[in-house]
Amino acid sequence: MKETLGAASGLVRLTFLVQNLYAEVGRACDLTAAQAQMLCSLSDRSIGMAQLSGMLCLERSSLTGLVDRAQQRGLVARENDPHDRRAVKVTLTPEGSKALHRFNDELTERLERLLQELPATERDRFAKTLSRVVADAPAAFTS
Template sequence: MKETLGAASGLVRLTFLVQNLYAEVGRGCDLTTAQAQMLCSLADRSIGMAELSSMLGLERSSLTGLVDRAQQRGLVVREDDPQDRRAVKVALTPAGSAALHRFHDELTERLDQLLQELPATERDRFTKTLGRVVADAPAVFADAGS
């Protein structure tokens, strides 16, 4: 007998599936999950440490270490915040941007493969529904077309 999957169970299972792919692709790109999440958050903008801490759900001390390690690898740079002399913003370097694009492209390809067996109408419906579900969530992984 086929299992009936409720919305909550389906979303939890999908979360695990996506998290595992995220980590696997990150390893292939020489990025930890936390580094990949940070790079995705910094795409096309610099972010203050407090906002980045909130976005990533990290304590400031943990974020400081994450940024330090990424900076040592040449992926990010700290910049003075022109609006607040006491604050620091984090931005991608060209190497960080290249790492982000490689990660984004590989992850997008792997995620797209998950839906390839669905008929086009189901994929379109799933995409529209998913867009409504996540409409108010922060955009930290932009579509290539955006």
């Protein structure tokens, strides 16, 4: 007999499953989980270091190291903020965009495989429910 989960327990287990897939796909794409999260956050815009620190829940010193390493790999670039001479924004480079798309494509494929055994009507209902639950959460990908 299959175990029936409550909504909270199911979400916790789903989070664990997704985090593991996220890390596994990141490793396959030569990205740490933190690098993948940063690239996802930068997918369609430049972001200031202070805002990026808050989005990624990282101390500024940790973020500086993360950005430094990603910049050394050619994944991101720092730009002066045209509206504030003291501020710096981080943006994807073409190489970073390529790495993000590879990561996104692989992760999406792996996540879709999780649901392939569900009938189409259940997948659709699940997608609609998820859309309602995460409606106010920031988007990870633009696609």
